[in-house]
Amino acid sequence: MVSWRSLLVAFAVEANGLELNPLAEPGHEDFFGGRPVERVREISPSDFDERVRLGKPFVIEDAGQSLDLVGTSCQQFHERFPSAKMRAEYTGSRNEEFVSLGSKAWFQKDRPQQERLKPKSKDLQNVARANAPYVWHVKDGGHEAPPGVRAAVQKAWQPPYFVRGAVNLREANESAEFWFHRRNGAVLAHADTYCIPAVSLQITGKKRWRLMPHPQVQFSRLAPDSHDGGIYRANWRPFWEITVHEGEALVFFPNLFHETHVPEENLECTVATTFQIQLPVPARYLRAYLPTFAMSHLYYEGHCLDLWHPYATLRPPQAVQATTDEAAIEEEHSSLLAAIDKDANGSISYDEMEAFLAAQRDPASPGRRFSSAWPRWFYTEDYFYDWRPATSEVVREMEAEMLEARIQDTMAYLDCCPRDGLVSANELLAALRQWHVVHHRLDVTDQLRSGGQKRKVQMVEKQFVERLLAYASTIYQDVLFGFTAG
Numbered sequence: 001m002v003s004w005r006s007l008l009v010a011f012a013v014e015a016n017g018l019e020l021n022p023l024a025e026p027g028h029e030d031f032f033g034g035r036p037v038e039r040v041r042e043i044s045p046s047d048f049d050e051r052v053r054l055g056k057p058f059v060i061e062d063a064g065q066s067l068d069l070v071g072t073s074c075q076q077f078h079e080r081f082p083s084a085k086m087r088a089e090y091t092g093s094r095n096e097e098f099v100s101l102g103s104k105a106w107f108q109k110d111r112p113q114q115e116r117l118k119p120k121s122k123d124l125q126n127v128a129r130a131n132a133p134y135v136w137h138v139k140d141g142g143h144e145a146p147p148g149v150r151a152a153v154q155k156a157w158q159p160p161y162f163v164r165g166a167v168n169l170r171e172a173n174e175s176a177e178f179w180f181h182r183r184n185g186a187v188l189a190h191a192d193t194y195c196i197p198a199v200s201l202q203i204t205g206k207k208r209w210r211l212m213p214h215p216q217v218q219f220s221r222l223a224p225d226s227h228d229g230g231i232y233r234a235n236w237r238p239f240w241e242i243t244v245h246e247g248e249a250l251v252f253f254p255n256l257f258h259e260t261h262v263p264e265e266n267l268e269c270t271v272a273t274t275f276q277i278q279l280p281v282p283a284r285y286l287r288a289y290l291p292t293f294a295m296s297h298l299y300y301e302g303h304c305l306d307l308w309h310p311y312a313t314l315r316p317p318q319a320v321q322a323t324t325d326e327a328a329i330e331e332e333h334s335s336l337l338a339a340i341d342k343d344a345n346g347s348i349s350y351d352e353m354e355a356f357l358a359a360q361r362d363p364a365s366p367g368r369r370f371s372s373a374w375p376r377w378f379y380t381e382d383y384f385y386d387w388r389p390a391t392s393e394v395v396r397e398m399e400a401e402m403l404e405a406r407i408q409d410t411m412a413y414l415d416c417c418p419r420d421g422l423v424s425a426n427e428l429l430a431a432l433r434q435w436h437v438v439h440h441r442l443d444v445t446d447q448l449r450s451g452g453q454k455r456k457v458q459m460v461e462k463q464f465v466e467r468l469l470a471y472a473s474t475i476y477q478d479v480l481f482g483f484t485a486g
């Protein structure tokens with residue numbers, strides 16, 4: 001039987017490279033442009049941003065340069081923060097178990113996982129028999145990091161050189177957590193609910209990562225369980241494999257399933273820190289795989305939507321009602337184009353996008369800190385924890401950074417085929433149509449889902465695929481190009 005996915009991929013692009021079928025997605029090989037995880041050094045701001053916007057994981061080999069933290073052992077964490085508590089993972093019980101950093105067993109004794117993972121393949125035996133890790137969520141405060149401890153950790157925190165700008169420095173500082181693994185430890189494959197890029201910096205020892213993009217799905221029942229080990233029961237096929245050494249950092253993205261294993265030939269106990277950055281976002285990856293992401297846990301559990309909607313809609317997060325009415329979509333397209341494409345030549349330049357985004361004001365909430373509307377759309381606890389900028393200088397600095405990134409991210413999201421630095425009228429229409437169809441499908445099925453009507457959900461999802469296939473087959477040739485990493 002021909003799979004829906006392969007048909008959709010085959011019909012993905014029109015001869016000029018612009019994908020018009022709103023549910024079509026590029027294949028992973030095409031989009032990411034090959035397997036190897038690239039390793040870079042002395043990464044420049046523009047190279048960093050470009051790689052993040054694509055959304056393919058990469059390693060920064062010299063991430064730890066001039067960071068005192070690199071080389072800090074488990075024992076040193078134990079001596080320095082004896083009053084903190086961390087979470088013991090994979091205890092097998094339903095209650096969370098906390099262990100004091102002040103105790104010694106965690107770094108001196110093995111503690112096998114209590115998960116009942118039945119390895120189907122030889123490949124999984126390593127992780128199934130591995131030691132369970134400990135994670136210290138400094139960011140959560142509470143008994144994991146009482147105020148004094150949290151302040152001490154944040155004070156000692158030094159940013160890696162590629163974390164730039166007030167927004168990213170704040171996010172990274174605020175979001176740091178530490179992972180402690182004894183030799184032969186593992187974290188089972190999972191996808192986090194982050195909506196923004198994450199960085200894992202290896203502080204001591206080395207760790208092997210296996211990663212896989214979220215499987216491409218057009219039916220929500222086929223979306224894998226994103227929790228630890230869930231995907232082993234379904235379709236775990238690692239796409240990338242990479243060993244990250246002491247002082248190196250892996251940059252990875254929302255909805256990438258990942259598993260880590262600390263090999264036997266290693267220090268007795270290894271440490272890594274994970275933190276996030278806000279700017280830029282993997283815009284090209286979000287655009288390419290939006291139909292799948294809307295079926296994923298990020299939509300059901302996550303809070304990414306407010307952040308993501310406006311790349312396509314160019315309106316405040318809740319301002320646009322999804323529809324499949326082609327006339328309505330085209331009308332919206334025309335009015336957006338009229339507002340943004342000031343010289344009316346049919347394509348949107350960086351300057352035009354800047355003028356459009358910078359000018360937006362939000363009359364409904366006057367007197368807020370940020371002067372333009374759209375930074376406020378995201379000015380929530382999700383986005384900034386409980387931290388708020390103290391001075392108007394910091395506000396202005398952050399607003400400028402967010403505006404710059406928002407323009408670039410929006411351009412990268414829309415400018416797909418070909419990538420020429422301009423957003424054509426057709427590119428805008430394709431992104432809008434994708435957004436509408438994907439979210440209309442979600443709106444319709446959401447009601448059925450909350451009513452527990454699984455079969456109806458599936459029927460509706462099938463209708464979407466069939467209708468679009470019929471539509472596509474009249475227009476498209478099965479040519480595949482454009483929309484790739486190249």
Ligand SMILES: *[C@@H]1O[C@H](CO)[C@@H](O)[C@H](O)[C@H]1NC(C)=O
Pocket residue numbers: 154155157158159169170173
């Ligand atoms: C990290 O945050 C803490 C607490 O807000 C602050 O004292 C420290 O200066 C910050 N460090 C950097 C490098 O931004």
Ligand SMILES: *[C@@H]1O[C@H](CO)[C@@H](O)[C@H](O)[C@H]1NC(C)=O
Pocket residue numbers: 343345346347349352422
């Ligand atoms: C439209 O105008 C922009 C400047 O606003 C320019 O960069 C672009 O090349 C023009 N596009 C076409 C198709 O003429």
